[in-house]
Amino acid sequence: GESVGLHLPTLSVQEGDNSIINCAYSNSASDYFIWYKQESGKGPQFIIDIRSNMDKRQGQRVTVLLNKTVKHLSLQIAATQPGDSAVYFCAETPARIQGAQKLVFGQGTRLTINP
């Protein structure tokens, strides 16, 4: 089936600490994964992506790790800031069906940064 789930619904960290958000996916045919950040009243905002032929990808303060063996995805945020407080979603892209390509989102993890 198609489902993307998260290990923890909420995560609270101290400002300046590193945070790790985890995600499990079930569709082994998915070849592209994206992390989104969603702030209150806004749509999902692209953070970082990774293709299935990669294990790790780094951006500015963020790193995504992909473990295809156990179908696990993680987002690491370094030196968290108050502006990082939001809900984070992982999304996968199953194989195209009739030309369409949809995103399958997980439930989301709410990250709270404590001062």
Add this chain to the structure above:
Amino acid sequence: DAGVTQSPTHLIKTRGQHVTLRCSPISGHKSVSWYQQVLGQGPQFIFQYYEKEERGRGNFPDRFSARQFPNYSSELNVNALLLGDSALYLCASSLAPGTGKNGYTFGSGTRLTVV
């Protein structure tokens, strides 16, 4: 350049009524996707349109329909509204029905409340 614009931002409807939600993609983007996000969950794929044709449909009843216009803007229509249709409806714009870095840009959504 303007991002993805959705209208209205909020609306309240009564059960059994009909609603039309609108989306204008980023200039130059020819594909529009619609997602439903129920409170506390990740977005769920409803439709994808490209070059004015439906390219994919999620697991939603026939009460949900959409179309794309020659200027690539799109409308999502929902008939015979149910309480369970209350959600944030998101529009995502992309150059084509594919993914890639920053492939999908989401609007801020329309918050629909059915009473």
